[in-house]
Amino acid sequence: MEEVPVVIVGAGPAGLATSACLNNLSVPNIILEREDCSASLWKKRAYDRMKLHLAKQFCELPHMPFPSRTPTFVPRISFINYVDNYVSQMGINPRYHRSVESASYDENAKAWIIVAKNTALDAYEEYVARYLVVATGENGEGLIPEVPGLGSFEGEYMHSSKYENGGKFIGKNVLVVGCGNSGMEIAYDLSSCGACTSIVVRGPVHVLTREIVFAGMLLLKFLPCKLVDFIVVMLSKMKFGNLFKYGLERPKKGPFYFKAITGQTPTIDVGAMDKIRKGEIQVFPSITSINRNEVEFENGKIEEFEAIIFATGYKSTVRNWLKDDKDFFDEYGMPKRNCPNHWKGENGLYCAGFSRKGLHGISIDAKNIANDINLALTDHQV
Numbered sequence: 001m002e003e004v005p006v007v008i009v010g011a012g013p014a015g016l017a018t019s020a021c022l023n024n025l026s027v028p029n030i031i032l033e034r035e036d037c038s039a040s041l042w043k044k045r046a047y048d049r050m051k052l053h054l055a056k057q058f059c060e061l062p063h064m065p066f067p068s069r070t071p072t073f074v075p076r077i078s079f080i081n082y083v084d085n086y087v088s089q090m091g092i093n094p095r096y097h098r099s100v101e102s103a104s105y106d107e108n109a110k111a112w113i114i115v116a117k118n119t120a121l122d123a124y125e126e127y128v129a130r131y132l133v134v135a136t137g138e139n140g141e142g143l144i145p146e147v148p149g150l151g152s153f154e155g156e157y158m159h160s161s162k163y164e165n166g167g168k169f170i171g172k173n174v175l176v177v178g179c180g181n182s183g184m185e186i187a188y189d190l191s192s193c194g195a196c197t198s199i200v201v202r203g204p205v206h207v208l209t210r211e212i213v214f215a216g217m218l219l220l221k222f223l224p225c226k227l228v229d230f231i232v233v234m235l236s237k238m239k240f241g242n243l244f245k246y247g248l249e250r251p252k253k254g255p256f257y258f259k260a261i262t263g264q265t266p267t268i269d270v271g272a273m274d275k276i277r278k279g280e281i282q283v284f285p286s287i288t289s290i291n292r293n294e295v296e297f298e299n300g301k302i303e304e305f306e307a308i309i310f311a312t313g314y315k316s317t318v319r320n321w322l323k324d325d326k327d328f329f330d331e332y333g334m335p336k337r338n339c340p341n342h343w344k345g346e347n348g349l350y351c352a353g354f355s356r357k358g359l360h361g362i363s364i365d366a367k368n369i370a371n372d373i374n375l376a377l378t379d380h381q382v
Contacts, residue, residue, distance in 0.1 A: 229254020
């Protein structure tokens with residue numbers, strides 16, 4: 001058994017940022033990470049051409065800006081290098097191969113008891129902490145929806161987290177399910193690599209460019225959200241025209257308001273819209289069923305595909321191991337409290353990376369949590 005003031009579960013950007021902020025305040029902490037590296041989502045479950053969709057000043061982790069030579073929109077490899085440097089410079093030492101099996105609160109000891117399996121040694125370890133930070137984030141596990149007949153599909157299907165690039169799909173009929181950022185970018189990558197690409201658009205979506213989003217985020221500092229949404233939607237219409245004739249529909253609410261109330265990020269176009277307009281990427285509505293290689297859609301059309309990639313999001317895994325959270329998390333493993341009051345629970349329980357505000361939200365969470373824990377420890381010592 002090892003005692004420490006703070007245990008952080010997860011060595012993604014949220015866990016690393018929280019540890020860095022605690023280190024900056026000289027608060028001892030331990031990060032437990034089930035993988036063999038930090039930021040495993042970026043290193044192991046991200047496609048090759050991925051870039052940060054927001055400008056770098058909105059994606060910096062606390063206490064370390066990006067180098068001045070870094071492009072405005074940071075490529076995946078550059079971000080991985082930034083994270084690795086962050087771990088080194090901030091004095092962060094995650095304990096890898098630690099899969100947390102359970103975390104429960106001991107009322108008598110007024111502490112959290114965390115049981116983790118050291119998968120490298122096939123042994124169990126126990127930690128006792130006054131404060132527990134859940135930093136496993138919103139993207140713990142890839143989510144593939146239940147589709148009638150999917151089990152009969154004779155081709156290859158995968159979640160987008162397993163997709164690397166379009167090289168293996170050259171000349172194949174490939175269906176991408178989901179038109180968020182991953183779906184649209186994967187569809188563009190597949191088409192550019194020579195795959196016969198189609199995409200399923202399951203609901204209304206805002207499509208913007210990186211530059212429009214960047215301008216909108218700057219304007220939000222000075223103008224109300226409703227006005228900024230009006231401006232960015234007008235810019236989107238000027239850029240892309242009428243989306244409806246391509247099989248896409250804009251939500252009735254503006255992109256920044258829609259993001260605030262639903263957590264759904266606008267889709268950042270990287271070239272897919274031009275291919276859709278040219279007919280190089282076909283657009284279909286939701287899938288109703290699959291029979292072997294035939295996929296039937298809501299509009300009654302039936303098409304054959306050799307591969308399906310589900311860019312259908314992720315789900316939190318926190319409910320698998322966290323006990324005694326006092327109803328802090330909902331059934332989907334997300335905080336019940338809305339941002340900005342989502343990060344603090346009861347009995348020293350915190351969460352980082354659940355604000356649905358990306359890396360910028362992670363930095364805010366990490367600073368809030370570290371300052372709150374430091375204040376509590378100071379008050380306890382007095």
